[in-house]
Amino acid sequence: MVRKAIFQLEQADQLDAVSDRLQGIVQRVAKPKKLRDLLHGTWLGHPLHPVLVQAPVGAFMSAAVLDALPGQRRAATTLIAFGTAAAAPAIAAGWVDWSSLSRDQRRVGLVHASANAVALLLYGGSLAARFSGRHGLGKVLAYAGLSLAGGGAYLGGHLSYEQGAGMNQAAVELMQLPEDWAEVGEVSSLPEGKPTVRTIGDVRVLLYRLGDEVSAMIEHCGHQGGPLGEGDVEGSGADACVVCPWHGSTFRLVDGAVMHGPAAGDQPTLRTRVRDGVLSVATP
Known part of the structure; x- marks a missing residue:
């Protein structure tokens, strides 16, 4: 009832x-x-x-x-x-x-x-x-x-x-990723200083390359699941942030730290590893 x-x-x-x-x-x-x-x-x-x-x-x-x-x-x-x-x-x-x-x-x-x-x-x-x-x-x-x-x-x-209001919508996607290292591709294929999206299984991952360093985070915004890969980028270098196109939550690309709400928590990030020019990611 x-x-x-x-x-x-x-x-x-x-x-x-x-x-x-x-x-x-x-x-x-x-x-x-x-x-x-x-x-x-x-x-x-x-x-x-x-x-x-x-x-x-x-x-x-x-x-x-x-x-x-x-x-x-x-x-x-x-x-x-x-x-x-x-x-x-x-x-x-x-x-x-x-x-x-x-x-x-x-x-x-x-x-x-x-x-x-x-x-x-x-x-x-x-x-x-x-x-x-x-x-x-x-x-x-x-x-x-x-x-x-x-x-x-x-x-x-x-x-x-x-209904999931207030919950981190991106956290559950971490559980869908393999625990071991998963190859993403050649680092040289990633644009410098510009976020790009790759898919691992069914999970979209947002990658950000600065020189030989690459950071990775879940691409769906933790607030309501918006596509961060379609968001604008503010700033540059280590201070660059991606803005969710749905509600404006803003995350620092190098570590997923939340800069502005409505998201209250950081965007989930992945470990990254580069060997012989090949990028791999793994769960935290």
Whole structure:
């Protein structure tokens, strides 16, 4: 029953008009690259949103326990106030991540965000009731908020683990490569200072040659699987970076380090070896 409802939500294209408009708003508000990188978690090497949600979730869960115990009104109220305030940065990071997802992912994400927004309003109402001395009503509203937030968390889990949002899409391709060295071809056939794509089995690999040194990374972008081989190159030499043509994630070619999001982690790289002018690659 639940799985069927989630599947229908993924296909609910009637949400796209609202989703597309909100996406445009979020991308305009978070236009500066430094702000986007901060909220995506590029500096952290891991998406920031799931880290930030621990604060409000922990506070709300703890408040629920204290509300069930005698003499803990003040402590529970303090935790709810903290959790409500701590939700703000988590919301900001979540919206920025959401704005760079595919349409079916954004549909689920939109309902996820809506459930959490209503839950936050219920917690705000709980605070107001507690401050006015209506602690019974405050508890009811808080438990209602926790229940709705639990539903939102379920959708967030589906978005991450079933739809792959926030996961490194390129990591799984490493498992498809042979563990032993695989020959790619003559180093001399690779252009100098310009990335090129070669295929090993079913895996596309992006190669970058500087003199006798060659670096290799998975060609499909870790963010959403975009073709890095079709992306623009910024800079030159050891500082050259490839920009994903889909969402703009930027990776340094010599080592796969992420320079700009929405990707939060580095692009998976391979070991390289040159013998008698022949390039071989292997898994890390």
